[in-house]
Amino acid sequence: MLEGTARRNLWPLVLGQSVSLLGDYLGFFLALPVFVRDASGGSATQLGLLGTFETVAVLGFGLIAGLVIDRSRVRRTMVIADLARAAAFALLALAVALDVGEVWMAFAVAFLVGALGTLFDTGLEGVMPAVLTDDLLVTANSRLQVGRNLAQTGGFVLGGVLLATTGGIALALAVDAATYLVSAAAVLLLREIRPRSMAPPEPVLSSLREGLRTLWRLRPVRWATAAASLVNLAFAPLAAVIPIYVPEELGIEGTASLGLFFAGFAIIGAAGVVLGSRVIGVIGLGRTIVLGTVLLGAGATGAGFAHGWVGVVPFGVAAAGVSLSQVGFVTMRQRLTPPDRLGRVIAASRTIAWGGIPIGLMVGTPLADGIGMRALFGAGGLLIVLVTAVLLVSPLWVRTPVD
Template structure:
């Protein structure tokens, strides 16, 4: 049955670890730059550098991480990653109390914690098929997406309240506590987690080539990666310009601006809640295709946002992009976990993370350059046209002709 995933005690422990980790990480999304600005008086360039360092590790270590995860116990990788992040992030409030905190230290913490997060993410997606049966993968991935979206939506609000109560540096401690709680939940999982035998290990570069090669040979995996890379490149640029667009170009009041920025999180939450039902109703593949082809017309509403009733255009676009992305993530992860042999899954996940997440800092840079050259609203037109066309690679894949991903032998399409 696909509806019994919450009856699995080990999955509930895994889900709880996600809740603790994701909520803490989204609190720090607000608190870390506030520490830089409010405590260290950092300027825009330093805050931008701090933000980029949190995701830079995906470009630097994403491919090797997949190889190393395939060699190790996946649950242990996640636990060690959580404990490393606990130590690193926990050092920030301690250093602040001792008068030792600096922007240089914050940047080092952001880079190293981001590196630990890469290992956590790759091991996370690789471990789920060991916890749940293949027919439950879609439902399991949907539940995890609900947690991610809910944490993304509530984390900044919780973080803002904590900053008001205890200050920015002490709020960072909540992120550290979340990482520690995640490790503790993971430690209670009973399902065995066996590593590969030492005799099966190969040189690092060979492992990287195998992961990229497997991704390239599967036509649907290849087109999923291309579509997601285009989408993330475009959306990262939009996210980087959103506050500037609403505040300086549209000239909205701060209250309305903040409300509009939450609509993306609501869309992701609705997507996670509806993914299980949709996959059972129409099939996981059709759900993924539906999400890809439904969103393009809505992308073109956002640049038409004005300081009147047309402010709703921003909300509609944000909601639909996040809804589509969440459904797409559930479908893509389910397919990848279904067709990839377990001993290859870490390398394939690492390759996908490298290709798909590696476009995000590039997209943010591209958005800024476009805005400087042609203006913010015009830059949004260009970026969102790119997002509207992100589904095009999927036209050259088997996806439009599929219904479900759970019959791996039938849906794999090698070129």
């Protein structure tokens, strides 16, 4: 009976998030940067600031989000986060439609979505062990990553079409708002197969310290978290300048073509992560994280040398690497962390991992204006390769019982 309920939970879990991510890739990852690009005259620094506002919110609210999840009714908290994000995008869509939208509004939405997204994502990862059996965690995480890549494909294709039309940015933002409502409905359909362990009431600082101590004691998770922080530092500025890099360096111009380019490398990324469950079964969770990092570094480096539509391939390899690493990393955290501290460990790990992003954005995006974007991709890819070399002698390269 529990197995049947767990399998039924897979559908709303995966489909709800896939629809929500479709909206995010359409609105947050495409329409919002295009709006900032157009409003700021194509400044890489302004695009970097957009990512910085989101990341600062993640870092500032991250640890508290974990404590909230450990002490609250997690599904209700996730629904509230979805409804608030829907309202934020709906208001921005209205402002853009009325031609009163300004760059600071995009920054405000990025900050709010970063904070609420941290709360939701921590809750999502934390609720999965309560609604799924242990053997379904890899399956669910793999399907979520496939859904993410397919949503990226659909979001960028649809976005390319919408943004090529008058009023397309406002419509894309409105669609993103609507998809958060779908996500909220999907969360309400989930049914727990085992009770969640709630954190005992204790002082906030003591609870937060316990989460950090638990993360430190989990050596594979600790190493994966540190590696993710360095990789994010290297890759964040590369991701931020893609809307400029593709037309200026690869020569793929036009909003519709930009959407098709993003869709192309997302398809390659999805094809790679489809094999995620089998890869984990053969080499284990830790080595899957290392393999994903290798692919990301190779893809980022290759993107710096690509021209034209050939650039779809290295970007796709990088996308597959990100997805593989994410499946291994998330599943490892879920399996190794005690249930009553899962929210805090997830939040602490995410906060540290995301800590490299604002540094990368603040240093890397202005650097792109100085040394050129191709040189930036080469430097970022090289740093990721160096991180991989260290991981080969880390605990992640050793098989563990959770594999």
